[in-house]
Structure formats: C-alpha cells, structure tokens
Amino acid sequence: MRTPDTSPSLSLREKYALVEEGRKRQMKDGEFWYLVSRSWFRRWEKAMTGEQDKEGGVDEKDLGPVDNSPLLDASGQLVKAPVEGVDTEFFPVDIWDVICSWYGKPEHTIRRQVVTLGVFQETCLELHPLRLKVFRLTDNLNSSETSGASEQVTYASITRQVKDLLQDLARAIHPSFSEEFRVWRVTSGDDLHGIDYPSGLLLQQNTEILEPSDETLPDALIESEDSFVVEFAQGGKWIMTELPPLATQGGGFFGDAAVSTTGSPANEPGALGLGNLGNTCFMNSALQCLSHIQELSDYFTTGAFEGELNRENPLGMKGAIAETFGALLRRIWSTTSPVAAYSPRKFKSVLQRFAPQFSGYHQQDSQELVAFLLDGLHEDLNRVKERPYVEKPEWQGGGDLELVQLARESWEGYVKRNNSVIVDLFQGQYKSTLVCPECKKVSITFDPFMYLTLPIPAQKKWRHTIFYIPWDTAKPPVKVPVEINRTASFRDLRNLLxxxxxxxxxxxxxxxxxxxxxxxxxxxxxxxxxxxxDDTVFCYELPSHAQQARSYANQQTENDPFIVPVFLRGTAVSDQDTQATSLFAHPFVVAISAGDAHTVEGIKNAVAAQLQRWVSGGQDAISTPDSAFSLKLQANNKDFGASFSAGPNGKKEESWEDRQLAGDPVLLRPNDALYLDFSEAAKARFFPAAASAAPVPWDASTWETFAHPEYEELLRISAEKKDQSITLQDCLDEFTKEERLGEDDPWYCPRCQKHQQAAKKFDLWSVPDVLVVHLKRFSSSHALRDKIEMRVDFPVRGLDLSGAAQQRQVARKLQAQGVDVGALGLSADDVEEPLVYDLYAVSEHRSSELEQGHYTSDAYNHITGRWYHFADEKVTPSQPESAVNEDAYLLFYKLRTSRPLGGKTHSTLQEPHS
Ligand SMILES: [Zn+2]
Incomplete structure (x- = not known):
C-alpha cells in the first residue's frame, strides 16, 4: 500500500489532490472502504478549494472530524439507500486514515467491503450486508418460555456461501465451539427476547435444516432479518429427535412461502397478491401487468415455452429468466393455490443475478423492468439459433409501393435474427424520416419497437423573472417575466429573449x-x-457574439473581443481578507476589442462607457474615470469567476505593469475579470441609497417590468390548459411531430457530405397485437422526482389506431389503385379490419412525499372476466375506468380482432406439448 505524505504541512491544494486521487481509485474485490457523509465532504471540499457557495465558505480549522450522523437512522443503522455523490462519498483505507489524522477521530466509523456482483462481475461497495438473527436451540418443550441473553445478530456479505454462513452462525453463539451442529431456518422469532429458542416452538414451525452448499446467500434466498436456530449436539445426540411435522411438506418451503393467507378474493386464479420484498412494488406492478396478458401467460402456463428455450443464445440468460417467469405465471394462474399472496423471491433472485441494477432494495422504475423482461424473454426464447448477418436496407426513393417494400424488407431482415413469442405479440415497426434542410435528401428507415414511449405534451413550465440589460446604455435595464418549459435550455431562453x-x-x-x-x-x-x-438570472446583451453558445467554437475569429465580467468593490474595509464581502450591487459585462486592450486607458474607457448607466449622475459623473475608481485585474476567472476549479490560489490579482512587461501588446487574456475599486467617498457619491420609489439602476430589484405580449398570451394558455386534460391522441401527435435536430446531434447528410440539422419525424408504421404504451412521465428513469403529474385520458375500450398506423393507410391507397396488397405481405382482411384496441392492464405510479412513490397495477382477469387492483399482496376488485388517472404510467392494450393473436406463438400453442 502506498504511504501518502500525511504531514499537516501539506497545502490545501495538495491535500485536495491527495484525497481526490484516492477517491477515484478503482475498487478491488475484498477491499474495505469507508463512508463519509456528503455534507461533511462538501464542507471539506469548500475548505480545500476556497469555494464560496450560497452558504458561504468554510475554513479548514472549523471542519472537525468526519461527521457521519446524517448517514445513520434513529437506531444507529446505516440509512436504507445512501447514494454516492448525493448522500455519501467513499474513501479507501489510506485516505480515511489520513483524514482521521488531520481532523481527528470521527464518532461514527462506517466501513464496508467491496464485493463483485452479477454476471457482469461489477465491483461495488456492499452497503447493506445481510443482518441475520441467530438463536440457540434449547431442550425445552414449553414453546413460549425463553431465556438467556438477548438474541444474537450477525452480518453476512451476500457473496458468502451457505456452507461458510453455517460456521458464522454457530460461532455467533459459541465463538469456540467444538460440537457438531446443524442450523434451522425459522420464520418466527421476532417475539422472542432471549437467545434461547425452545425446541417446543421449533416443533410447531414450518421449518427446514439449512444444508451446507456452495450457493451464495441470495441464491439460497436468504435475506436480511431472516432468523436461524443453531442446534448443537449434546453428547453426540440431537435435541430434535423428531422432525417438525410441517418440515416434510413438499420441498423447500421458503421459495413458496405465503406471505399472507388473509385478504380478499383468495385462491382465484390470477388474483394472487405479490409480497413486497423491500421496495419491490415496481417489480410486482410490472409482473401483474405482463402476467395478465392472456396470450403471454398461456404460452408459459401450458409449458409451450419449454420447447423454445434457447439456452445457447449469448445475449440471453441461458433460459433462466424465461423459466423463472414461467414458474411465477404458473403460480399466479394456479387453480389450486392455497394462498392469497406469494413473495416472488426466486424471481427477484434470478433477476438480480442477470441485472444487478435491480438488486438492492431501493425503488426502481416499472418501465425499466418491463423493457428488461421483454428483452430478456425474447433472447431466452429466440427461435433463431444462429443469427445471420443482415444488412439494413436503405431508402432509394420512390412512392408508396417502394415504401411498403422497404418496410417489409426491413421487417423480414429483423425477423431473420429475431423470432420469438415477444416479437409475435409485442413488436411493431415505426418509420423515421430525415430530410436534409439544404439538399432536401430524404432518408427513411424502419425500426422495430417492443413498446411505445410517448411524450406527454404538457411539459412543466418554468416561470422566472430575468434581469435584462440592453447593450445600448440609452435603454433602461428591465425585469422580464418569462415562461418556458422546464426542460428548455438556456439557449432556448436566449432565443426567446x-x-x-x-x-x-x-x-x-x-x-x-x-x-x-x-x-x-x-x-x-x-x-x-x-x-x-429564487435564483437570480441576469441576461446581458453584448455588441458582438457573447461566446456562450456551444456553436461559438466553430465561429470564433481572431478579432473577437474579450468578454469580461466587471465587479464593483468598495475599498472602505482595509483588511485584505474581507474583500469578498465588500463587493456591492451586481456585476456587469463588457466586450473589449483587442485594439482597446492595448492600453489600460483603452480598457478603462470601455468599462466607463458601460459604467455610466449604473451610477448616479451618469456620464458626466465619471467623465474622468481615474478619479472615480481604480481598475484592478484578476486572472483565471473561468466561467466569469463562477468556476472554482482553479483552487484557492488560482484567482490571483495581477498588476497592469506585469501584464505590460509580459510582452504581449494585448493586455487582456481569456478568463480575466475586472474589479472596480471605489473609495468610501466615491461609493457614497455614485451609488447613494435610493431616495425615492423611482428605479435605481444599481439596485436591480427596483427596475421596471417589461411583460411581452407573448408572455401574457402564454399565461392565458396555461390557465386554460389547467382545466383540460390531455388525451392519448395528443401524446401520439407529440410523438409524430416533426422536429429539427439540435446543434448537438446533427445528422450526417450523405449527399451534402456534412452534418446537417435535419428535420426528423417519427410515424407509427405497423402496430403489434399487444401494444405497450409508456407515458413518459419522468425526464429520465433515475429522476423519479421530476415527474409530469398531468392526467392523460386514454380509452378503456376502442383505442383506434387505424389513422395512426401508416401501413394500413398506405395499403388501402394501393389497393384502391388496383395493387395486389397480398403480394406485398399484407392480407386483404387485415387491410379491411380497423385497428381497434382494448385496455387489459395498467401500471401506476403514485407520487408521495415519502421515498420515491409507490407502484400498483390494475389488470383484467380473462378467467373471471373482472378487473382487479393489485397493491403488492393486497388484491381488490376494481373497475378499469378508475385506472384512468394521473398515476397511469404503462398501458397494456390488445388488438380487437377476429383472428387469434400472436401469429406463430398461437400455432405453437395448438401443438401438443407435455
Ligand atoms: Zn444534404
């Protein structure tokens, strides 16, 4: 291990660099790392860099030892799901030791081990090793009598193997045992206060002996808070001479354990509640929706899937996801289920083995799980064993006929590589069209989709007052109220302004x-x-390019002026250290040409020309700048001084003489900032306290408001929209709306041979038998907080996509022209039949103040012909109309048609199978 220089004589920058290097190091399996609360870390960071944020700065001597109390809950345990960079930072051992030597020993030390998880072997810190309760079996038939010290708790890494865990458990009772022992898994023990577990209680239990194995704890379905009873042999004999009666029923009951035998519509097939395994409602919601698609569940419950398992597919999961999903569906649709609810532990254990992103116990996104599951099932059940190479066909121009041919060729190419129950039921095609704005070249491609993500065209609005300063000093600065989408960028805002x-x-x-x-x-x-x-936004107009847009780099020229921030500073306070607090009013920005920057005089005059609008008395008052202020220069003000990356010593004042001596005729450099120092007297003269209610230029809060007519109109529209809800059709229209590609993601036009901001448009081409609609309520799947809560009206029965699916439209047109659409792979019946869908399931997300909300679902039961609402283990009868609300997140629709759904899958179901 390296031995860093820990002498306290290190400079702040050296300390900062030392810790940063350590934090960024790659974690290695088996290492121990330490948790440091983010709040303490931020204070430390500020102390090291000299950064001042809205809470001010921090001095190193005020830091004190690492304070990890924000990471602990009331019982002193690590909080449920601390997130790196938000709640905590991770330090390797050597860096932790150094920090402790600098700032003292912390009250709470939180050390965790690095483990390797999942088939992708990702290393991560195991924040929550399993907390297991251990009891000692005593020969006492009185089942309620307990004694001894309080129960033992032991922690185990989820990477530990069962055979090693058994030793750990025995050692937790007797650190130096020598007797033979065995371990019982028990479900009760919560009400026991002693360490002793009476044999009488074990006899009444549904229990089993935990056999030594190489399985890891998650694979053995061992979870936090599980209880174990260690039985030591006494004189070579077991205490338990007979086995508990329930232990013999069936195989390992843990995988099948009912979480509840109460609750309404018990034992009806398809009405099985799913137990919450700790923030797994997202999973339960998604599973209930998918399991209620009859065509999909039939395929699994009849065993038809077994004949199509593709265990060799390198993109699949060796059939494991399909098998565990199938087992779950059989349980959900069992007609002999003795229980009303079931905990899908086995499913979760397999899921997290292949998708570590779903492991742990924090809230996830039901949409991500549906996407993962459909994709995983597809690969596990892909009928294609060896994927041929297929080139994607290109649009060569033409009319409707060529369009249909291209779509068909694209689909056939796709199916050559992808052919499964998921393709049969869930996949459609959309068309994307790109048009070059310059040469008008058109590019059309057809791509398959498994679910449709539709934007909700009711973006949240951001309302703000912008302090706007025109360059022309004859025009007054004004406050401009704006309303713009929250997802709009500041470039969009500048375009609006x-x-x-x-x-x-x-x-x-x-x-x-x-x-x-x-x-x-x-x-x-x-x-x-x-x-x-309440953040204050200023917008400065400049006489030239403001050099802020990303596109500026392409347009930069040698003659561009320097864009320099100018800060106003009172020098009344002599103590150098308090300079930061002597700033006043607000900064302004000047553009200074390279020519003007040849002399200090030229720079001064350029500054004075803008300064005159801010001071009392105007131009006359500062006709001789020298008498008004002295001009100071500071280098390294990246981002106008907003960036603290330069460290505490980076922003140093420079003298004009040094610059003149440096030899460059141009005295300014990029990232320079100017300070105008006013004497106490000059400050009082130029910036007197406001005497009347009239606007005072240096006090932005007094500026007049300028409300553009468009703003008034936006307010009116917003007020109107509040009363209306949005329809699914609005979302579809938004999806198919033509857009111009952004500057940042242009399209390479093969004809112009350069990148172009092309016009882009999506259209639905063909729609699947089962249509999954994902309403895009979250801007990203990890930002569950910023959610669009708008209600979207969607039909329970009769969603008509005849007009939206272009394949149908184009086929009809061709048919009318006498073209044989059958030869194009479209059946004449299909062309006639309307594309009408009915709702079968909805996954819902309800926001809440606590945590990240809760997922539930509503689904139609094809056996009972009724709708149910599923909230984890709780199942209640419902009406589909009640699912049409602002929580609806994923919609599952099925095509209303006379032909059987699922094409090839349907015929598979007709074949006999075991
Ligand atoms: Zn072009």
Missing part, C-alpha cells in the same frame, strides 16, 4: 448572480428547470 427584446440571441449572455458575484455560467448545457425560483 432575443425575439422579445429585439436582440440577436447569439449576443446574449445569461448567468446566475449571487452575492454580487457571477455564481453560474448559464450556457447551452444548463436547463431552465435546474434553477430554482
């Missing part, structure tokens, strides 16, 4: 101002929704 304020958007610069400084550079990459309501 440019239109409203009659300015070139390229010449606008947007920044966040805090404590008289520029706090954040609001460039193209920042989304409006990232700023909160």
């Amino acid at each position: 440019g239109r409203w304020m009659d300015a070139n958007p390229d010449n606008l610069l947007t920044v966040e101002i805090f404590a008289h400084r520029i706090y954040k550079n609001l460039d193209d990459s920042v989304l409006c929704g990232e700023l909160s309501e």
